[in-house]
Amino acid sequence: MAHSEHRSDDALPVESTPTTSAVALAVSTVIFALRSDGEGGGASLRLPLVRRIREPFEGEWALPGGPISAHEGLAAAAGRNLLSTTGLTPTYLEQLYAFGDTDRSPGERVVSIVYWALVRPDQADRATVGDNVRWFAADELPRLAFDHNEIVDYALWRLRTKMEYSRIAHAFLGETFTLAELRQVHEAVLQRELDPANFRRQMESSHAVVPTGERLTGGRHRPPRLYRYNDSAPLIDNGPLTSA
């Protein structure tokens, strides 16, 4: 450790030290959307990346990110940055992890506080796309700048883990949806098929969704009920933390 050891009195809470540190602070976001590929009902997880226009890693793909300005919270910084780089407004936004290895950015010390976000397909369609912003399939990423491959892996793990015990799947869908659509979201994320009958019972018993009374017509089969997300049901989720 290069740092000289502090005496106890010296190293008491730092929040009083007004010296800005030599460590740069940034916010990045892993954004997930579910997009149907081709024709079959199968959908796949996709995420937008931006091309770096400076060294290091100039020309390579990276997570959208930016600096934190002094007068905005972390989640706000993530949301603002997200909007300005990709044009996206997330339905769901949560802190993922703070990455701070000393060697993650060549020549410079950067600590990145990474968020992960879910967006709906209609929002994703409206997103900026161009030479410097492009969507990739989450399981077919190129080699990314910095430690961003690791970060995406971790975000994917969190998404999949959380899908099993929480109810975030609706963040990929519109206001109303059928149980089949909701199930297909689960199937696409978890990468396995689910029994429609059991899935229905799980959703009903969890009270995560409520029927709207309407049905979706137009399919060449029995018209399914439309459901809406149940906002009043409690999330057994983030513990004491409400925001984020």
Place this chain on the structure above:
Amino acid sequence: MAHSEHRSDDALPVESTPTTSAVALAVSTVIFALRSDGEGGGASLRLPLVRRIREPFEGEWALPGGPISAHEGLAAAAGRNLLSTTGLTPTYLEQLYAFGDTDRSPGERVVSIVYWALVRPDQADRATVGDNVRWFAADELPRLAFDHNEIVDYALWRLRTKMEYSRIAHAFLGETFTLAELRQVHEAVLQRELDPANFRRQMESSHAVVPTGERLTGGRHRPPRLYRYNDSAPLIDNGPLTSA
């Protein structure tokens, strides 16, 4: 938002911006130990706090913390700081959350990356104690500096949640232990009694612990088997992240 909006090209990944931001970066740690209170087998969660010797919140109790130096990782910074302020070496150390509300430190913008740690009783006994470092019962804390009460609440929630599906209880114990001791750790953390018979079966089926073959004599009853933590068993835990 006081910050002017970035143009897309402008706000691409920041890791290249060498300007140090106006935001201070710190590391703090919530340290838990299990200490038997009085005589009964009952133990309670306790944590060490340090007294602030500067404004803001001078004289109030706060979590141990300090700045991040340029050439050490986040977990290393937490560990070093922990050692220098309290003399403790944790058995378990994990990142909790990055706290960065704009108003959490009066007059200054501080982002704190908070870790949580578990220490064994023998380590806890060796810890520095004095006018500026004192142990408190986790459920009888005074009003702390900054948002540290919130942070401790969140750490407690994480500890309790994780205790139910992971195997971190052994971090509170020595090299070998009886199942009764391990069960008492669970009971103290979860604040409810557990059936000894069922607890035994859960531990056996999870293969989290292995019998050493030895027994603990000296009690005025049948000598219980001693167990050791099973390092080779997988933790279904932090996903792709290995360190921390």
Place this chain on the structure above:
DNA sequence: GCAAAAGTGTTTGGTATACACCCATGT
């Protein structure tokens, strides 16, 4: 009528809980 998906019912196996009961040691 037939295909296709919605929706219901039933069986089954695993797992958590409660609790009765025996075992081995110190006093």
Place this chain on the structure above:
DNA sequence: ACATGGGTGTATACCAAACACTTTTGC
């Protein structure tokens, strides 16, 4: 002997998965 916790056995309840079956639409 008896008190105390160690350790085993077992009945019950609950829950998730598997799958057979009925319903309702479009063609």
